[in-house]
Amino acid sequence: MKKRNPILFRASRLPKDIPTVDFHIHTTFTDGKSSIEEYIISAIKKGLSAIAFTEHVRKSSGWFGTFSREVKNIRKAYPQLKIYYGIEAKALDYQGALDATTEMINESEVVIGAVHRYPGLENLSELEQISPEKAVQMEFEASMGLIENAPIDILAHPGGIYEKYYGEFPVGYFREIVKAAKQYNVAIEINSKYCNNIKEWLEICISEDIFISLGSDAHSDPETGTIVNLLRGIL
Numbered sequence: 001m002k003k004r005n006p007i008l009f010r011a012s013r014l015p016k017d018i019p020t021v022d023f024h025i026h027t028t029f030t031d032g033k034s035s036i037e038e039y040i041i042s043a044i045k046k047g048l049s050a051i052a053f054t055e056h057v058r059k060s061s062g063w064f065g066t067f068s069r070e071v072k073n074i075r076k077a078y079p080q081l082k083i084y085y086g087i088e089a090k091a092l093d094y095q096g097a098l099d100a101t102t103e104m105i106n107e108s109e110v111v112i113g114a115v116h117r118y119p120g121l122e123n124l125s126e127l128e129q130i131s132p133e134k135a136v137q138m139e140f141e142a143s144m145g146l147i148e149n150a151p152i153d154i155l156a157h158p159g160g161i162y163e164k165y166y167g168e169f170p171v172g173y174f175r176e177i178v179k180a181a182k183q184y185n186v187a188i189e190i191n192s193k194y195c196n197n198i199k200e201w202l203e204i205c206i207s208e209d210i211f212i213s214l215g216s217d218a219h220s221d222p223e224t225g226t227i228v229n230l231l232r233g234i235l
Ligand SMILES: [Zn+2]
Pocket: 088, 114, 116, 156, 157
């Protein structure tokens, strides 16, 4: 079992106390449109207390050291905001292999695992050839592989690919993912970009009292903290 990452919190803290955090942000190091510093300034303006830069990596991402050094340098100038850095790495198979090196994982302050494609399918366009029943099973199994075997703190946007291509991820599968997350000490991300069924999912997270993380999957600085506003609106 992994050591609990101190930035995560229990779902039972909601709905009374919504943490003003955003732990899913992409910068110009990958496909984000804003720089590290632009996000920091935006987060401070919005009154956030903590953020995490969680870059998309692959095993071949040679820039990771530069990225982590840059966050460490810049954050010294902004002591009013807690600033973390880490990775969002995708599942390579159904057994929890991550597309990240051990060095990246060890150096990261937060490690997010994500299903970004279904292992075995070369690209997302092949999704058209599989049934929703098959797709939901693939997404579920890839998610369970991450929870059970990968050195992750957080599972990103559960059911995210399915939601994008097929519609609402079935709640029964979500419930199974939550139970596994509780057993394996992994946090489930509540993400404002994948929120079809967010109310019911929050209720499940709260009733199981699992660890959760909040993320906006921000790709530009105006999106920082979107998840906090969304939760304030619905809780
Ligand atoms: Zn993602």
